[in-house]
Amino acid sequence: MPRALVFAFVVGAVVQAEADRPPTPQLTIEYVAPVKPGVSGAPADHVARMRVLIDMLDRQLQLHHPLTIAFVECGDANAYYRSSRSRVEVCHELWDKRRALYTHTGNGREAVDRRLRSSMTFTMFHEIGHALHDQLKLPLLGSHEDAVDDIATLWMIRLGVGEAARHAAYGHNLRAKQPHYAHDPWDEHGTGAQRGFAIACVLYGSDPERYFGVFEDMNIPAPYVGRCREEYPDRLRAWQTLLGPHLR
Numbered sequence: 001m002p003r004a005l006v007f008a009f010v011v012g013a014v015v016q017a018e019a020d021r022p023p024t025p026q027l028t029i030e031y032v033a034p035v036k037p038g039v040s041g042a043p044a045d046h047v048a049r050m051r052v053l054i055d056m057l058d059r060q061l062q063l064h065h066p067l068t069i070a071f072v073e074c075g076d077a078n079a080y081y082r083s084s085r086s087r088v089e090v091c092h093e094l095w096d097k098r099r100a101l102y103t104h105t106g107n108g109r110e111a112v113d114r115r116l117r118s119s120m121t122f123t124m125f126h127e128i129g130h131a132l133h134d135q136l137k138l139p140l141l142g143s144h145e146d147a148v149d150d151i152a153t154l155w156m157i158r159l160g161v162g163e164a165a166r167h168a169a170y171g172h173n174l175r176a177k178q179p180h181y182a183h184d185p186w187d188e189h190g191t192g193a194q195r196g197f198a199i200a201c202v203l204y205g206s207d208p209e210r211y212f213g214v215f216e217d218m219n220i221p222a223p224y225v226g227r228c229r230e231e232y233p234d235r236l237r238a239w240q241t242l243l244g245p246h247l248r
């Protein structure tokens with residue numbers, strides 16, 4: 001979905017979201033402007049868009065405890081779910097690090113902005129996936145990081161922002177191609193290329209026509225792409241089994 005359409009969809013949906021939201025929001029957004037010299041972080045309009053998405057999520061999901069999504073300085077370029085504080089933190093430093101990566105690889109300003117916003121949206125949903133696993137005691141098999149990537153991608157498709165996940169797949173793949181990219185075997189995450197492929201695979205499986213070009217730049221042989229279409233119904237059923245009891 002083009003960015004303008006994504007935003008229009010999101011803004012249109014907020015009217016209904018306001019009507020259906022729980023009386024006390026379970027999900028709230030917090031933004032603390034960066035103060036360290038040289039740190040820019042998330043722009044205010046991105047945070048406003050995330051507020052709309054979070055409102056949509058809030059009216060669909062029944063959590064056990066309130067959860068705060070905070071856009072803050074952390075001291076490092078990362079994102080976290082803090083279980084003890086029931087809080088997701090999307091660090092301003094991560095925003096800056098990714099902007100530098102996308103700019104460095106020769107993207108135009110508009111493409112950098114679109115990809116950056118999209119990948120940071122995915123990161124927020126990834127951390128929310130960790131929060132759901134923790135709060136709702138979701139039984140997960142295999143790597144938790146892989147599982148929450150799937151949970152995040154499927155939530156984004158459900159909320160109409162699958163295109164943002166598509167750019168996140170691109171970003172993971174791009175990161176893995178950098179000259180000094182390294183991946184420790186004990187890293188709880190898959191490699192950038194593996195994470196990018198996994199996200200793209202879920203998107204393609206959900207709608208092969210719409211996401212036909214999602215494997216661009218990944219050099220994936222056709223038989224492996226076909227597998228994504230076969231696996232998608234299982235992934236969706238697993239997501240529905242895990243989260244169905246917690247949907248409003």
Ligand SMILES: [Zn+2]
Nearest residue numbers: 126130145148
């Ligand atoms: Zn994670």
